[in-house]
Amino acid sequence: MGTQEPAQEFLDAYRYQLSTMAYASGLAHYHRLPAMHGLFQPLIRRLIQKMLYREVWGYWYLSSQSGIMLDPDLKVLRKPWADPVVRENIMYSGHLLLMTSLYAMLFNDDEFEKPGSLTFHWNPLFWGMGPEIFVYDNRSLQQAIIAEMERNAWIIAMHLNDARDGTDVAPKVLEKYKAALEKKGMIARNDLYKDFISVKQGHAVPAKSVGFTAWAAAFMNTWNSEFVRAGFDSHATGFITNINGHVELQHPMVAGAYRSALAQGGASQDPSQLLHDAREFYKSNKSSITFPYNEPTFGYVVQWLSELGKTTELNGILAYADQNLQPTWEKGGLYYPRNDQTTDDECRWTHMDPFSGNAAIGYSRLNVENGQKNMFEAPWTKDMLANRAYVDGLDLSHGVDCLRGVWDQERRALVVTLREWSGKTAKVGFEVKNLQSGSWTVYTSQGESTSHEVLNGEQVAVDATVQANEEVDFVIIRDT
Known part of the structure; x- marks a missing residue:
């Protein structure tokens, strides 16, 4: 992931790579593999956690001083600050907001909405007056960004949060944002x-x-x-x-x-x-x-x-x-x-x-x-x-690609297709969760089937061996 510019200031910096990986994962989950909750949630969580590493955001202490490239009339450097989201720096804070809002929307999980869930540790070893900690969560981060927009007189993440909270923050912000784009x-x-x-x-x-x-x-x-x-x-x-x-x-x-x-x-x-x-x-x-x-x-x-x-x-x-x-x-x-x-x-x-x-x-x-x-x-x-069944327990370490992962609400069926990619036999196991009460049968393209009696909200465990380069379909369907 090494970048062209060594201090993480330029456009291929870690923050842009990590955020784009999260957006790509979110798009794949939403549009292509909507039932594969357990495949994507830990992946996007890890990308968010990496965004909190100091090597990702620590550039801001120097960049906050500004410079003549962006402020040609500058005569004296500004006093620096380490907090990467309290002011300016929207090209970090905005991505972090969208990543955490996307996470909450896709997985109905308030992990990054809890106080202190987005905490920055500023702790240089040989200089400074000691460690500093900057504590945020998704909503306080959003408020910091809105305050900065207001301060400078002038979105997607705010819209996702509105859908989750039943609020209407995004339309008001968007109206001002459009006006600013047109004015300038x-x-x-x-x-x-x-x-x-x-x-x-x-x-x-x-x-x-x-x-x-x-x-x-x-x-x-x-x-x-x-x-x-x-x-x-x-x-x-x-x-x-x-x-x-x-x-x-x-x-x-x-x-x-x-x-x-x-x-x-x-x-x-x-x-x-x-x-x-x-x-x-x-x-x-x-x-x-x-x-x-x-x-x-x-x-x-x-x-x-x-x-x-x-x-x-x-x-x-x-x-x-x-x-x-x-x-x-x-x-x-x-x-x-x-x-x-x-x-x-x-x-x-x-x-x-x-x-x-x-x-x-x-x-x-x-x-x-x-x-x-x-x-x-x-x-x-x-x-x-x-009201949607989903797959948990299957991740990228299992040695298989997931080609399909969808829940058919009308047929009460979940379909998963896996393919082994490394040329080695892979043993896979996953759980199908959030199933309604009733009788469920697991079918595979290998010719196997198993029946399960499920109480509301329980799960069905699926275990299989996928041979080298083999493609296997799994269908978990409620018996009529």
């Missing part, structure tokens, strides 16, 4: 979204890449879908090319030259010639790029494409990654190793950052069209989960 000119249908705003100066910094536009749109689709979709073609032009059926992501300087040529009347030219000329421009001018790190554009773009259901572009870019960016399997998981080289000699994409390779590409493969939007509009409620 941060987003547009026909131009890239601004990169960021210097708060004191009120200056919005123009985009140099599609990255922030893609990243924002991937989540803004939840509450501003028409706007996001209306701008897609304009935003993607030049950055995503499809020439003779060959889809590629282009370097920002290549894309900028391509877009400039179109704006100057090049729309009638052959797209392959436009791309060739844009790449020649990049070759001649890439030495002018002085910023030492590369934005994780690849990951942002595939997240965006997956949310909008742009399958041609998404499948094309993922196919390019599989062919050219060293896909690597380790312990049943797929990732793309870091490569700091930006492009090859033909100006084709070669860069791979830890955010994209460890988290965002996986996110894009697990997401479905409108995945975030549908989860935003129809979060699981306490009542829904109270």
